[in-house]
Amino acid sequence: MTFPAVRAKIEASSLLEDWSERLDLLAQQQLPAAYAFVMGSCAELLSAFEIPLFLPEINCLQTAVNGTAQGLLQHAEEQGYPSDICNYLKADVGMHLQGRRLPDKRLPAPCLAIATTACNTYIKWAEVWQRLYGMPLFVFDIPGSRNPARPSRPGDPGFAADLAYVMEQVRSLISLCERITGRRLETDRLSHALHCTNQMGDAFRQMLAMNQQGPVCFDAVRQGGAYLGVFNVYRGSEAGVRYFRNALEELQQIRQRCLEEPPSEAPFRLLFAGLPCYPLYSSFIRMFSTQGGLFVRSTYLQFASGGANLEYRFDTGRPVESFAEGLLLTTREAMDSMFLAGDRLLEAQAACRADGVVFHGVKSCRTVSTGLADARLALLSRSSVPTLLLESDMMDRRLISPAQMQNRIDAFFETLRLRRKGNAP
Amino acid sequence: MISLQAPFSAGIDVGSTQTKAVLLDASARLAGTALIDTGFDIDAAARTVYARLLAAAGLGADAVSYVAGTGYGRFRIAFGDLQVTEISCHARGAVHLFPATRTVLDMGGQDTKAIRVAADGGVIDFCMNDKCAAGTGRFLSAAAAVLEMPLDELAAVAATGRHPVTISTTCTVFAESEILAWVARGKSINDILLGAHQAIASRSLALLKRVGLQPAITFTGGVSRNSCMVAQLERLLGSQLQVGEQTPFAGALGAALFARDRLLAGRQELQG
Numbered sequence: 001m002t003f004p005a006v007r008a009k010i011e012a013s014s015l016l017e018d019w020s021e022r023l024d025l026l027a028q029q030q031l032p033a034a035y036a037f038v039m040g041s042c043a044e045l046l047s048a049f050e051i052p053l054f055l056p057e058i059n060c061l062q063t064a065v066n067g068t069a070q071g072l073l074q075h076a077e078e079q080g081y082p083s084d085i086c087n088y089l090k091a092d093v094g095m096h097l098q099g100r101r102l103p104d105k106r107l108p109a110p111c112l113a114i115a116t117t118a119c120n121t122y123i124k125w126a127e128v129w130q131r132l133y134g135m136p137l138f139v140f141d142i143p144g145s146r147n148p149a150r151p152s153r154p155g156d157p158g159f160a161a162d163l164a165y166v167m168e169q170v171r172s173l174i175s176l177c178e179r180i181t182g183r184r185l186e187t188d189r190l191s192h193a194l195h196c197t198n199q200m201g202d203a204f205r206q207m208l209a210m211n212q213q214g215p216v217c218f219d220a221v222r223q224g225g226a227y228l229g230v231f232n233v234y235r236g237s238e239a240g241v242r243y244f245r246n247a248l249e250e251l252q253q254i255r256q257r258c259l260e261e262p263p264s265e266a267p268f269r270l271l272f273a274g275l276p277c278y279p280l281y282s283s284f285i286r287m288f289s290t291q292g293g294l295f296v297r298s299t300y301l302q303f304a305s306g307g308a309n310l311e312y313r314f315d316t317g318r319p320v321e322s323f324a325e326g327l328l329l330t331t332r333e334a335m336d337s338m339f340l341a342g343d344r345l346l347e348a349q350a351a352c353r354a355d356g357v358v359f360h361g362v363k364s365c366r367t368v369s370t371g372l373a374d375a376r377l378a379l380l381s382r383s384s385v386p387t388l389l390l391e392s393d394m395m396d397r398r399l400i401s402p403a404q405m406q407n408r409i410d411a412f413f414e415t416l417r418l419r420r421k422g423n424a425p
Numbered sequence: 426m427i428s429l430q431a432p433f434s435a436g437i438d439v440g441s442t443q444t445k446a447v448l449l450d451a452s453a454r455l456a457g458t459a460l461i462d463t464g465f466d467i468d469a470a471a472r473t474v475y476a477r478l479l480a481a482a483g484l485g486a487d488a489v490s491y492v493a494g495t496g497y498g499r500f501r502i503a504f505g506d507l508q509v510t511e512i513s514c515h516a517r518g519a520v521h522l523f524p525a526t527r528t529v530l531d532m533g534g535q536d537t538k539a540i541r542v543a544a545d546g547g548v549i550d551f552c553m554n555d556k557c558a559a560g561t562g563r564f565l566s567a568a569a570a571v572l573e574m575p576l577d578e579l580a581a582v583a584a585t586g587r588h589p590v591t592i593s594t595t596c597t598v599f600a601e602s603e604i605l606a607w608v609a610r611g612k613s614i615n616d617i618l619l620g621a622h623q624a625i626a627s628r629s630l631a632l633l634k635r636v637g638l639q640p641a642i643t644f645t646g647g648v649s650r651n652s653c654m655v656a657q658l659e660r661l662l663g664s665q666l667q668v669g670e671q672t673p674f675a676g677a678l679g680a681a682l683f684a685r686d687r688l689l690a691g692r693q694e695l696q697g
Contacts, residue, residue: 373635377635377637380550380636380637381637384549386548386549386550387550389552389635391555401555404553404555407497407510407512408512408551408553410510411510411511411512411513411548411551414509414510414512414513414548415513415547415548415549418513418547418548419547
């Protein structure tokens with residue numbers, strides 16, 4: 001392959017390891033952290049109050065990748081949690097039921113939980129923590145798009161009403177954080193965090209654009225996962241800015257090399273829709289890459305990047321208002337990406353000149369999988385691009401059949417090769 | 426009688442239940458077919474079916490220039506030159522048998538596939554049952570085993586059912602329990618079997634819809650021999666299926682066609 005993108009991957013591992021160690025240290029000192037979901041995490045606001053942030057979804061996917069998830073799922077099921085619910089939730093519950101201990105780390109207890117209405121499971125999940133720890137739970141009610149073809153924008157009357165509604169909620173969260181920490185919000189700190197996120201977003205968008213038209217500079221599932229991890233965990237921080245500055249520079253170098261020495265055979269440019277298969281992360285990606293397929297773009301980089309793919313930049317001169325505006329736009333974008341993906345996929349496929357679209361439905365997430373089925377049918381009705389539908393899970397090995405998955409992938413590549421060559425596979 | 430012409434190409438479909446083989450001549454005319462139960466020894470099944478195919482055609486192995494394998498056991502065909510997935514092969518085979526085909530329903534022992542195809546037999550889209558065997562031939566085998574009935578008699582008995590029971594489970598193993606429960610409640614075997622056929626037909630329809638069902642629809646795979654299943658599918662679809670004597674061999678036929686493509690491509694290369 002033409003893009004090792006090694007440095008950014010190593011740096012991402014190292015940064016995420018540092019995050020784990022800091023959480024472990026907090027747990028050792030019996031200090032708490034805020035628990036929040038990736039979409040609408042309020043990272044900048046929490047950092048302004050110096051409240052440490054724990055992202056349970058990322059912790060859960062790490063347990064899937066490192067193979068410890070199965071025991072956690074089993075533990076939760078033994079307590080009566082059913083087999084067909086969100087496995088992120090169930091692994092997290094398993095982890096709490098065994099004392100917030102994993103083989104290599106401990107996790108702090110929550111002092112506050114923040115969820116949004118982007119996913120109903122988030123709310124029920126956060127209620128589990130509330131029941132276990134009795135800490136405050138704050139749920140943002142984010143208005144969704146009423147007109148999928150033309151979502152309201154800043155300046156529209158409808159948007160102003162939505163923003164006022166979210167702004168009121170942000171003020172309530174600020175008051176809550178002030179009560180928890182015993183200090184007033186320092187707007188300068190919030191401005192600085194928003195400035196950092198702006199810089200991270202600028203770099204991230206350039207990285208995404210690089211893959212779109214030219215040679216494939218990074219695999220949107222493999223390297224994309226590393227970028228996402230850092231974006232969410234280090235959102236609003238100097239460390240995050242440094243990481244994305246380096247990652248962009250590395251990709252620029254890779255792009256230059258690809259332009260100077262193009263590969264002998266162009267890869268199949270693939271668009272990925274859905275959540276990655278974390279329990280088989282490397283082998284899942286290898287099933288495609290060994291057949292010459294590279295994921296040039298992934299919808300996951302849209303709905304799980306906290307809106308980093310959007311052109312929105314925070315106005316650091318009016319940090320609280322801009323934070324509320326960003327929260328509304330980015331969380332709404334995540335919801336639209338999942339529920340209104342049909343048109344977007346068609347546009348994305350054309351924009352990144354994808355040879356095929358891979359849909360990966362995860363059995364334990366209705367939110368993602370339901371929208372996926374609709375998006376696939378919408379795409380099929382309007383495009384002749386080959387698609388592949390895979391069904392497995394993002395956490396539970398028991399829901400994944402690698403041999404059957406490989407067979408479907410083989411058939412997909414036979415179709416792609418037939419189309420490219422116009423003869424037999 | 427048409428005289429067959431060398432070179433020959435063969436396709437071998439090693440399925441979970443049966444292994445099928447098809448031989449084509451230089452003009453893609455059918456030169457022979459063979460079918461055996463797969464059993465546990467995949468290598469032996471492939472060798473045996475190939476030997477029977479050659480014997481039926483009265484040919485030696487040296488007459489066959491290219492052999493393609495398909496089906497779940499395709500990688501175990503030691504004498505094969507090429508492996509192609511059963512998805513591509515059933516699409517190709519179905520369009521070869523019925524050129525108007527735009528959707529293929531392949532129902533085999535462990536998989537049911539809905540495939541949308543182009544006029545040239547290329548796959549546009551496909552969906553398969555995932556992991557579990559509900560809605561496949563295995564589901565019928567399980568029903569036959571529970572009711573202690575030979576598989577061949579299943580369709581005829583089911584066709585006489587008048588008040589089909591509802592088999593609602595999504596799992597073949599649970600379906601066995603559900604069938605036993607209906608037996609215990611006094612339902613006739615005919616009605617239970619008709620219910621089982623309807624359950625599978627209904628699941629297949631859902632798969633077909635997932636690929637954006639387009640006429641004409643060709644029914645392939647081993648279960649396409651089952652007349653009751655054909656009738657139930659046609660009832661749900663409200664249209665006729667394309668099905669025939671060769672449709673159980675569609676996978677092997679497709680493989681033989683891919684083998685023939687390679688053979689012709691090789692000859693063209695040799696001819697400069």
